[in-house]
Amino acid sequence: MSDTFLQRVDAMVRAATAEDQAFSDLMPQIMSESQGLPPVVLNMAMMKMGEGIAAAPPNLGCWLAIMAGAWVENGATTFGVAEPVLAKTIEVATASGEFADAWRTATGNEPPGPDGQPSQEIVDTVGPHLRDPVGAMMAWFSMERFALSANTMLSKTPDLRAGVTDREHKAKVIDRLAGHCEQMGWVGLLLRVLDGERLLVLERESRRGWTVTIGGIGDNFQLHTLLAGALIGRPGGLPGTPPSPEVIACFQDADTPPDRPVISSPWNLVDAHGEWIYNEGVPYDIPAVNGTRVVVLDPPSYTRHFPAGRKHPLMTGSLTLDGMHEPEDLAGWWPHIAPARNPVGA
Template sequence: MIFGKAGFGGAVADFESAVTAQDAKRFRKAFGRLQETFGQARESELLDGGPRLAAVLEQAPPGPRAVVAVLVGACVERGADPGRCAPGVLAGLRWALEQAAAFAGAWAATGGGAFPVPDDGGPDAEAVERTGLDPALGWWTLRSWESAAVALLNDRAVRDGVADRSGLLRLLTTVAEASGQEFTSLAYALMVLDGEPLVVLHRASGTGYLLRLSGVGDNFQLHTLLADALIGGGHVEGRAPAPQEAAVCRETPGQVATEGSFDLTAPTGEPIGNEGAPAGIPVVDGVRLLVLDEPSCRRSWPAGRFFPGMRGDVLLERTLDPEETERWYARVSPAVSPAVSPAVSPAKEPVGAEGAVG
């Protein structure tokens, strides 16, 4: 077989041709070349190659397909169009989740035990015998699909285009609970809220506010942006984040040290941990409702974004009038205990596609 142009661009063309022809020998060579040439790819090759690889993902064999999906995600992280890449990657993610859920069920039905730890060699004989090839491949490749999907879900248009995020989350929960493993990056990416209204009550001042949040990955990030909007905006008293602390929680790269300004409290009075996600804030009368209490102790962590490639923001829309505020306060209970959050977020380094390219 004589390959075409050298470099990653040529490898992409050869891969497309081999997949379309369903030629196993050519596919193996082209697949190897993709991995070998990615590290030296030019920007133009990445911008062009990501969507082209995504378009033929479905035709590739399941095991290599996941590796190519990671390459697609890495192309997106380096500038390729996430919208054009999303259909192929997200279809593959759904397949992997469905098969991994089937794996979990079959594994339990055939004696259970600790889930096998996936490696680069593919499913072992026991896993295939007990669950079938496709379910075993789904479990074996799920981490790769997580890396690829998270890279694309950094983009709001991609998130908006996922019609059944709740279904994907249910499948992921099934797999996570059965396997005892966490898939925090994928779960948080699927739970990101965009354009979501949030009613916030500041208990010490007796005031209330309507805010709108988008692209906020975890409550550490939410905490800093709330403090910037309310304390930094002069609406309530407390410690306001420095401009750089708020900036890294929006879109400026990096992390800087920050301190907590509140205890986050649910309407029931239960603490809400900074390590959680905004999607966990309870909904009351159709709107998420959060109470801010005075900080019960000093907490510090590196301010930044859970998803470094995702722009986040919390915008103050208006101060609630006294009558509205009173109605909302009628729906909340006193804080029952101080919220306790770790000093440092346990998941500040989410799965990234480029980092997974070996």
């Protein structure tokens, strides 16, 4: 059974790469057949799928990417496909940005929705302004599928996120398309997720501090809660009642129940410059001092309530407490830490 399936996958990938009409028959057959297969069989097909995603034109490679993403969400490995999906998504995003610019230049209007269909009329419209108008058009109409797959790959693969080079440039290329394709906006957010990042956490009142390592944290609601779980009511931590294990699990890797628990915030999070670290933001935006991002814990100005759960449900979040620092250990840090500023002027 597995040998037959792998042979069909190989045939499908060859058809996609060669732009053979057989692809339109093979793709739905393999998608249907794969639904009953265990992850161990799907894993054996992933290297071949990755080769196809890298080599096929975007209008066909995007379907391979969607299929690979579905397999990953059903338990298959990302090995062999995660890097090709992300690389192709960046490539498609770059071409899509050029398509959008050419369309605006040619028409004075916003480009058609990426869920539409390619046409000769579209090629004729952008053709005078692009070196490869057909390729740019195909990229535009495939970007949503690549973005869906890239969301899965980035969410499920910490090594892929951690290995992104030229991160801010790539995120900006993606961000340009967020107004046209919501999924691209999510890719941009995931490109800015930090993994294996050390933070220095300081409590202003006691002048104590802690070093923590974070990974897979999608927003500062999640950071806030995992910090509370690591520090409150723990030896060497802070007094109080920590969030329940069930709530903490919702911010790590557990499914959030339909009746989402609502929790309250124990602190204001403030950066080294005294600016508030808003829960709606992300750890990536916290400024560094001497190469280290700093979070200062202040008493809350008002009670904040928010529901449990992760911004990126497929991504596992982690926060590890690495060490505690007494006030005398931090004497050299506090001169670099500004007083908190109240953004509402109260």
